[in-house]
Every structure is written in structure tokens, then in C-alpha cells.
Amino acid sequence: MSSHQQETKAIHVGQEPEQWSHREVVPPISLATTYKQPRPGEAISYEYGRSGNPTRCCLEKCLASLENAEHGFCFSSGLASITTLTYLLKSGDHIISGDDIYGGTNRLFQKCAARMGLTTTFVDARDVKNIAKALQPNTRLIWMETPTNPTMKLADIKAIADYVKTLDNVILAVDNTFMSPYFQKPLDLGADIVLHSISKYINGHSDVIMGVIMTRREDLAERIRFFQNALGAVPSPFDCFLVNRGVKTLAVRMECHQRNGLEIAKYLESHPKVAKVYHPGLPSHPQHELHKKQCSGSSGMISFEIKGGKKEASDFVANLEIFTLAESLGGIESLIEIPSLMTHTSVPLEQRKQLGISDSLVRVSVGIESIQDLIADMDQAFAKI
Incomplete structure (x- = not known):
């Protein structure tokens, strides 16, 4: 085939x-x-x-x-x-x-x-x-x-x-x-x-x-x-x-991950409490043209910097209701984590600093739930920091 x-x-x-x-x-x-x-x-x-x-x-x-x-x-x-x-x-x-x-x-x-x-x-x-x-x-x-x-x-x-x-x-x-x-x-x-x-x-x-x-x-x-x-x-x-x-169901899942991921990335990019968004599907990404050349789309992976530091990032992820605070990614459910405190703690501190993995960096795996519900969940969590 x-x-x-x-x-x-x-x-x-x-x-x-x-x-x-x-x-x-x-x-x-x-x-x-x-x-x-x-x-x-x-x-x-x-x-x-x-x-x-x-x-x-x-x-x-x-x-x-x-x-x-x-x-x-x-x-x-x-x-x-x-x-x-x-x-x-x-x-x-x-x-x-x-x-x-x-x-x-x-x-x-x-x-x-x-x-x-x-x-x-x-x-x-x-x-x-x-x-x-x-x-x-x-x-x-x-x-x-x-x-x-x-x-x-x-x-x-x-x-x-x-x-x-x-x-x-x-x-x-x-x-x-x-x-x-x-x-x-x-x-x-x-x-x-x-x-x-x-x-x-x-x-x-x-x-x-x-x-x-x-x-x-x-x-x-x-x-x-x-x-x-x-x-x-x-x-x-x-x-x-x-x-x-x-x-x-990979194809249908990935199409939904892509749609939801881009919507969340655009929402975060316009939010006053967000300093920076990392998503190759956004025109603001410095390698957006390379992304379009070697990829046919985007997954649901996003990273972003919350204004403030460790406390603001921790408070935000802890107050979410639909996004689950957990490691891993790529599942049908939306997950969120702070890499410096979770998935990347084994990376030496100095190396994390060089790479830009700060305590205010948040990584999101956007799932296939209702995009309206996901944005509303982020809205209420941002309101609490």
C-alpha cells in the first residue's frame, strides 16, 4: 500500500x-x-x-x-x-x-x-x-x-x-x-x-x-x-x-490537535500576562518559513513564558481545571507542565539557563477538547495570578 x-x-x-x-x-x-x-x-x-x-x-x-x-x-x-x-x-x-x-x-x-x-x-x-x-x-x-x-x-x-x-x-x-x-x-x-x-x-x-x-x-x-x-x-x-x-485515528486526532493548538497559541500571543509564545505555526516564530517547508502542519505542542516568575507560572498551572498538570504529551487530553520543575529537572541548571528553560516557561500539550472550554479555562486561571 x-x-x-x-x-x-x-x-x-x-x-x-x-x-x-x-x-x-x-x-x-x-x-x-x-x-x-x-x-x-x-x-x-x-x-x-x-x-x-x-x-x-x-x-x-x-x-x-x-x-x-x-x-x-x-x-x-x-x-x-x-x-x-x-x-x-x-x-x-x-x-x-x-x-x-x-x-x-x-x-x-x-x-x-x-x-x-x-x-x-x-x-x-x-x-x-x-x-x-x-x-x-x-x-x-x-x-x-x-x-x-x-x-x-x-x-x-x-x-x-x-x-x-x-x-x-x-x-x-x-x-x-x-x-x-x-x-x-x-x-x-x-x-x-x-x-x-x-x-x-x-x-x-x-x-x-x-x-x-x-x-x-x-x-x-x-x-x-x-x-x-x-x-x-x-x-x-x-x-x-x-x-x-x-x-x-492518528490523522483525525492530529488535525484536531493542530486546530486547537493554533487557536491556543494565538490566544496566548495576545494575552497581556504572557511574555512570549513558542509555536512554529505562528508567523512570529523565527523559523516559521522552515516549518512550512519541512512540515505539513503543526501539532498541539506550545511553550510560553508567563510574565513574572516561578510563583506566577506555578499558580497559573495549579488553577487550571480542564488542563491536567502532568508530564508527557500527545494524548487526547490537554496537559500542562513547567519543564524546569518537571520534565527537565535532570538537565543541569546552567544548561537550562543557556537554553532559556526558565521557571516561568510553561509547556502545553493541547488536546482535542472543545476549544471554547480550553480558552475559558485559561481565562479563569490567568485571572487568579
């Missing part, structure tokens, strides 16, 4: 009823941990649940199709995906990462990958020249988030990919969680690997922890498949079933 639109792919790829004995329209949950072999060492399809599972296979095929990839590999979390990715490297290798990234990824690179002998240089990826300046003879991975978490900076994926193609033995991986495959396709822009925290937009219902790595490169796929099995950080069949169900 490579010629079909992603609304169709999300519903049908990997879900073919003909693959099941009873022609189930919905892929069943296969809970078996092991599979009978007709003769020793002659597995018919699967041999052990960690190495492969029918329910997981359905999902991996579906997700790969959404990113126009050839291969997809699901893991027990987004961070498990990144951890597995680091096993493509060896001790002594160097990583170049965007500076403004998810706090858990920052912690993984600085506190965990470092224990494996990997070093990381964090750069402002808005300019490919900064990546070139950070290049070392042992650089083997360039890691990008775009938009970034939480200040919504953009990296020019194509420009970076064109630069990486001039290098030997360097992999470009892009975390596409904030945009989802519906609005941005890094592989089409030249990336080698695209990664998602499935827990967010792809599943969309805040009830599954999972990650995925996708690629078109056979050489990388072979190695990732080996490490998926060898490291064993695989998701459960039931979680795969839930994501198979959740992803079917």
Missing part, C-alpha cells in the same frame, strides 16, 4: 485479515512466549516472543509505512529505543546532539551513554555550521529533535542530512515525536533513522509506554533487529494491540 495516503495506511497496513486463521479484522493479541517447531532449528515463522511476536509485527509494519520506511522496530519505551540506538556505536565514539532536547534523552547521553565510553557534544542545531564545528574524527551519530523540547526550535533536516552525506560512517537520527508521522517525515528529508516515543501522538491515549525506530537502510535494520532481540527491551503484545488501535 505504498501509494496510499497515511490515513489509509494507519488502518490497513499490517492489519490484513488474511494472515489470521479466522480472518479477524482486528489483529488478535498473541500472548504466546514460544512457538512449536516442526523439526529442531526449523521455526516456521516465530521461535520466541522476545525475538518476534505476531501482534508486534503488525504494528511495526504499520508504523514503518507511516514514515515511508522499510523497517520498524518497537521497544518498551522511547528511551529504550534510544538506548538500543547507542549500541550501534562503540566505546570511544562521539555523538553530536541538539542542545534543547527531552530531559530524559539528555540524561541518557550524559549519565548512561558516558558510562559506555561515548561522549556527546550539545550544539544549537538551528545552524548546520554548528554541527560542522562540533564534528570530530570519531563522530558516529548526529541526534536531532525538531521541534525541540521544550523551546520549539527547528533543525533543517534536509540541510543537516545533505551535510551528513558528505561524511563517512555517520548516522543521522531524528526524534519526530513532537510532530508525528502525520506532519513531518524525516526519512523523506534524508535522515537515516527516525524515532518516536509512541507513548505520545502515535498511540494518543496516554495508556501505553513504547518507542519505535524506523529506517530504510538494510544495513542499519539488520543491526537494530539484532540488538532489539539481544537487549530484549521489547513491548508486550497487549501494549502493541493498544497502539494498533490508537494509531488508526
Whole structure:
């Protein structure tokens, strides 16, 4: 179904009823941990649940199709995906990462990958020249988030990919969680690997922890498949079933996230108690033109600065009634948080200051509720600070 639109792919790829004995329209949950072999060492399809599972296979095929990839590999979390990715490297290798990234990824690179002998240089990826300046003879991975978490900076994926193609033995991986495959396709822009925290937009219902790595490169796929099995950080069949169900509504959810997100961003931009709004879909965003070039739309992610400081920001989020004060993002419900006190506390204070992650910065994941109700909720919370 490579010629079909992603609304169709999300519903049908990997879900073919003909693959099941009873022609189930919905892929069943296969809970078996092991599979009978007709003769020793002659597995018919699967041999052990960690190495492969029918329910997981359905999902991996579906997700790969959404990113126009050839291969997809699901893991027990987004961070498990990144951890597995680091096993493509060896001790002594160097990583170049965007500076403004998810706090858990920052912690993984600085506190965990470092224990494996990997070093990381964090750069402002808005300019490919900064990546070139950070290049070392042992650089083997360039890691990008775009938009970034939480200040919504953009990296020019194509420009970076064109630069990486001039290098030997360097992999470009892009975390596409904030945009989802519906609005941005890094592989089409030249990336080698695209990664998602499935827990967010792809599943969309805040009830599954999972990650995925996708690629078109056979050489990388072979190695990732080996490490998926060898490291064993695989998701459960039931979680795969839930994501198979959740992803079917990705298109309609993302359209609503986009509409609501833009309305909230415009509302915040005009509010007297807001100092600044970060949303690439706004013409005021400094990289708005790049956004229009490499994305087909905007998700529901917004960050903004409340006038004042920690107290004003804390009072505002605590007084909301519809927006839930909680970490994570990409679900049907609207969530709100203060990154410096929640998702990015593991980022060193000095680094947070350099990145502009202040105590008055608020991050919003706009859900699919009534936009009138969401704005009214913000109105009453602003009135209390």
C-alpha cells in the first residue's frame, strides 16, 4: 500500500485479515512466549516472543509505512529505543546532539551513554555550521529533535542530512515525536533513522509506554533487529494491540490537535500576562518559513513564558481545571507542565539557563477538547495570578 495516503495506511497496513486463521479484522493479541517447531532449528515463522511476536509485527509494519520506511522496530519505551540506538556505536565514539532536547534523552547521553565510553557534544542545531564545528574524527551519530523540547526550535533536516552525506560512517537520527508521522517525515528529508516515543501522538491515549525506530537502510535494520532481540527491551503484545488501535485515528486526532493548538497559541500571543509564545505555526516564530517547508502542519505542542516568575507560572498551572498538570504529551487530553520543575529537572541548571528553560516557561500539550472550554479555562486561571 505504498501509494496510499497515511490515513489509509494507519488502518490497513499490517492489519490484513488474511494472515489470521479466522480472518479477524482486528489483529488478535498473541500472548504466546514460544512457538512449536516442526523439526529442531526449523521455526516456521516465530521461535520466541522476545525475538518476534505476531501482534508486534503488525504494528511495526504499520508504523514503518507511516514514515515511508522499510523497517520498524518497537521497544518498551522511547528511551529504550534510544538506548538500543547507542549500541550501534562503540566505546570511544562521539555523538553530536541538539542542545534543547527531552530531559530524559539528555540524561541518557550524559549519565548512561558516558558510562559506555561515548561522549556527546550539545550544539544549537538551528545552524548546520554548528554541527560542522562540533564534528570530530570519531563522530558516529548526529541526534536531532525538531521541534525541540521544550523551546520549539527547528533543525533543517534536509540541510543537516545533505551535510551528513558528505561524511563517512555517520548516522543521522531524528526524534519526530513532537510532530508525528502525520506532519513531518524525516526519512523523506534524508535522515537515516527516525524515532518516536509512541507513548505520545502515535498511540494518543496516554495508556501505553513504547518507542519505535524506523529506517530504510538494510544495513542499519539488520543491526537494530539484532540488538532489539539481544537487549530484549521489547513491548508486550497487549501494549502493541493498544497502539494498533490508537494509531488508526492518528490523522483525525492530529488535525484536531493542530486546530486547537493554533487557536491556543494565538490566544496566548495576545494575552497581556504572557511574555512570549513558542509555536512554529505562528508567523512570529523565527523559523516559521522552515516549518512550512519541512512540515505539513503543526501539532498541539506550545511553550510560553508567563510574565513574572516561578510563583506566577506555578499558580497559573495549579488553577487550571480542564488542563491536567502532568508530564508527557500527545494524548487526547490537554496537559500542562513547567519543564524546569518537571520534565527537565535532570538537565543541569546552567544548561537550562543557556537554553532559556526558565521557571516561568510553561509547556502545553493541547488536546482535542472543545476549544471554547480550553480558552475559558485559561481565562479563569490567568485571572487568579
